[in-house]
Amino acid sequence: MNENRKATIADVAREAGVSTATAGRVLGGYGYSSGEKRDLVLKAAEMLGYQPNQLARSLITGQTRTIGFVAGDIQSPFFAKILRGVSDVLDTQGFGLLITNSDEAVDGEVHSIRLLMEKQIDGLIISPCDTEGAKHLKKLAQTTPMVLIDRQVAGLDVDSVGVDNAGAAELCVRNLIDTGHERIGMVAELHSGPWKDVGSFVHMVRARGGEAGPMYPSWQRFMGYIRAHDAAGLPLDLSLIARVNSYSIEDTKIAAKQLLRQPNGPTVLFTTDGLMTEGTMAAIFETGLQMPEDISLIAFDDLDWMSFVRPGIDSIAQPRRKMGETAARMLIERIAGNDGPPRREMLPVRHNERGSVRDIRNARR
Amino acid sequence: MNENRKATIADVAREAGVSTATAGRVLGGYGYSSGEKRDLVLKAAEMLGYQPNQLARSLITGQTRTIGFVAGDIQSPFFAKILRGVSDVLDTQGFGLLITNSDEAVDGEVHSIRLLMEKQIDGLIISPCDTEGAKHLKKLAQTTPMVLIDRQVAGLDVDSVGVDNAGAAELCVRNLIDTGHERIGMVAELHSGPWKDVGSFVHMVRARGGEAGPMYPSWQRFMGYIRAHDAAGLPLDLSLIARVNSYSIEDTKIAAKQLLRQPNGPTVLFTTDGLMTEGTMAAIFETGLQMPEDISLIAFDDLDWMSFVRPGIDSIAQPRRKMGETAARMLIERIAGNDGPPRREMLPVRHNERGSVRDIRNARR
DNA sequence: TTTTGCTGTGAGAACGTTACCACACTTTGT
DNA sequence: ACAAAGTGTGGTAACGTTCTCACAGCAAAA
Known part of the structure; x- marks a missing residue:
């Protein structure tokens, strides 16, 4: 047998003095085989350093x-x-x-x-x-x-x-409202979907009583935001929604900065995912605002660093x-x-x- | 042909009225084939929704x-x-x-x-x-x-x-020394290797003039630390080396805390990788020390959050x-x-x- | 005793591709 | 004009497994 070629079942069978079928049964662990032959085959396999070829196996089993x-x-x-x-x-x-x-x-x-x-x-x-x-x-x-x-x-x-994105976001925003926040900003990459703009989405959500079909998680989180506002009787102010156009830290930072600087801005920011949070953190950092004195922050998705920065960042952690x-x-x-x-x-x-x-x-x- | 079974080259060949060899050549893109037959095969393949089976291909090509x-x-x-x-x-x-x-x-x-x-x-x-x-x-x-x-x-x-772990660490530590630091702490998971303890490693490094064979990156970084001290004529104080026993945040935090609390402790911490840095950050946070007033920090490996926390964290970034x-x-x-x-x-x-x-x-x- | 069923074995087909060969037809070079 | 080389095609053997049979032995059941 060629030394530098991988050993196959046929090689093992020959070495053990049995048929390829028997060797296959032993090595593959299917069908019947007697203890005697099994030992023979196993020993031969060991000696030749046999390793099964999943490819061939898969081709025939279909798995x-x-x-x-x-x-x-x-x-x-x-x-x-x-x-x-x-x-x-x-x-x-x-x-x-x-x-x-x-x-x-x-x-x-x-x-x-x-x-x-x-x-x-x-x-x-x-x-x-x-x-x-x-x-x-x-x-x-x-x-x-x-x-x-x-x-x-x-x-x-x-x-x-x-x-439950909508539910989690709703609870989160409700808590913010309960602690006195009335101007709640949101930083989200609301990927263009079936809705022309944020306004028509709000309309749709309300029309359907806060329930809707499948949509991106960020939209669902926005839906929770809307539901919490509606439930508390707090009017929505769409100028507090920073819609990020591309899924990038840089654009997020720009959008969040703009939100932070606008007159009568938010007292708290709700970010809809990890990347939004990072961009927003950078924006807060660069704007020089103090957390939580000047601005509060709560993030959807928990990240490693949130527990050891000052202040620690409130978050909604998904069991990833x-x-x-x-x-x-x-x-x-x-x-x-x-x-x-x-x-x-x-x-x-x-x-x-x-x-x-x-x-x-x-x-x- | 069975509808719910995947189409094979043989199916395509039959449909196109050519041999499997010809169909194989067209579909596999090897050997010769005439424009006429190629069209026939391609059309048949399209019709049957043929998708090649890499498994079979790999079995024979060995790739x-x-x-x-x-x-x-x-x-x-x-x-x-x-x-x-x-x-x-x-x-x-x-x-x-x-x-x-x-x-x-x-x-x-x-x-x-x-x-x-x-x-x-x-x-x-x-x-x-x-x-x-x-x-x-x-x-x-x-x-x-x-x-x-x-x-x-x-x-x-x-x-x-x-x-170049050793080189990068050496440069880093030299910079620390240049800015006045003399008690430079290190937080590292020095995985047990051929060296009984940290001391004998130092000995070995010096014996070989700061060059040694393959070893874990964290040991190499420690080697850079040693070289920088030796080059500057700054004596090594092994009590400044927090050796973390297990690769876990919790143990790192404990080790770093201990290092921070010891009398005549370090003025700066050098962490040897991302996980060490996170554990150390947590330790600094929990100890209540202010950065960089009470303690300085520099980290091997750059992490997302280092740029937007206060203060930003100095780091050595690998081009991962x-x-x-x-x-x-x-x-x-x-x-x-x-x-x-x-x-x-x-x-x-x-x-x-x-x-x-x-x-x-x-x-x- | 005959049946039935389980255990054990080997020969050979099958999986879906590419590799190899034989053959025919064209083109090129002398 | 004839050889040599390049195209195009189909048959069939691989690749290394598992699957399906056929068949034999042996025990337990009828």
Whole structure:
């Protein structure tokens, strides 16, 4: 046998003096085999340093024991933490994990998915970048198990994992109102959706009584903001909404600065995700305002540093790792054959109070 | 043809009225084919929604166009950023990316590698958790292209990407000395290596004139610390070295607190990586010390928040994304057949001054 | 005794591609 | 005009597994 070539089942079989079928059964752990032959085969395999070739196995079984993950951007802590959860669960089940990023663009998403499908993944975890059309996802869902994470897609009935964005935001804003805040600013990347502008979105939400179909998390968080205002009878002032056009720190900083400088500005800022928070932090820093004396801040999504800066930053923490774990588990169940109705897992968030929100009930500034 | 089964080359060939060989040549883009037949095949493929099966292709070509990445922990910003760089380069070349984490343990590393090898990856990018033995890596390197990232392994001559840790740390500490600091604390997870204790490491470094073989980055950074002291004629005080036993924020915080509270403590802290920095930040925060009045801080590894906290944190920034990109490019070249001598890429770091280091030349506190 | 069922084994097909070869037809070079 | 080289095509053997059979032995059940 050629020394520098990898040993195959046939090599092992020859060495052990059995048929390839028998060697295959022993090595692959299926079918029957006697203790005697088993020892023979195992010894031969050991001697030749046999390592199974998953490729060949997959080709015939139709299962690769590999799943794909399409993230917006894996370097963001949000996706990185989710990824870790996914990876942990997959690891215990002997699954591999192929990752790609869509960069939140449909093109990238389509490209990623094709690459993954060519590699014959058994299932897909994806954070879709479009909550409306996503024709490619609907088609794919018919043949491949799929779990959505963070976001849902209208008309795509598959498993999904996320949090109650609107509810969490509503509670958060209600708390702000309860502590005396009446001018609550929001910094959000409200990705252009089916709504022309922020105003028409408000209109839509009110028309539907605060409930609406799938939409981006940031829109859902905005919806919570609206509901809290309406419930408290506090009028909405859309000039307090800083809508960031591109998903970048720099643009966020600019938008937040503008918001902070405007006359009769907000007493508190609510940021809708980690990147918005970082941009806003930079804006506050550069504007020279003191937290929480001059401006309060509360952030959706918890980040490492929020607990050890001064003041600590109040936040709504999503269980990111658990989201990943849950998604992975759901997907594996689907791959194993579970064909029950789609489930929408809503994991609870945690509200962290750390001192960046000032109680201004007795202190008009 | 069965509708719900994926179309194969044979299906396309039948539909187009050509042989599977011809269809294969057109679809696979190899060998000769006439314009006429090509159109026929392409049309049939389009109609049947043909998607190639990489598995079958790989089985015969022996190339999967997939590479593996073994990180310490993908959720850490360090690895996440590197991963992004790797992913970007791979994407442009049509390569897939399988990830696993070793959790910095040899067991995990071995397990990860076996999983990856069974999936027949074409190459491996790894941040090895052992800089000494790593027998499994040496064996693997004979058959599989491999690039080391962040760390090197003694006796493993393969491509690697990293920064000049000792040099960067030395420059950093020299700057601290130049600004008047004489009691420079260090917070580091000095993973147990071939040295019994910190003292014998110092001895070894001096014996070798400040040069030594492969070791963990944190040890290299410590080496820079030693070299800067020796060059300036400043005596080393090992009581200023907080050696963290486990790689955890909590333990780091405890160790740093202890260092801060000891009599005749440091005027500045040098932290050797992101996690050390976070733990140290927490310690400073909880101790109630003011930065930079009471204590200065400079960190190895730059993190997002360092620019927008008060004061900004001075740091040594590694080009993490570029490290990933470089590693990926080197690996792809190896896979393509480059068998030149191993290269050790040393990328330049950036020193960020942001205000967390106080100049105490004229101000004894 | 005959049946039934379980255990164990090997030969060979199958998975979906590319590699290799044989062959035919064209073009080029002398 | 003839060889040599370049095109285009189809048949079929790989790649390394698992799957499907057929068949044999042996025990327990009828």
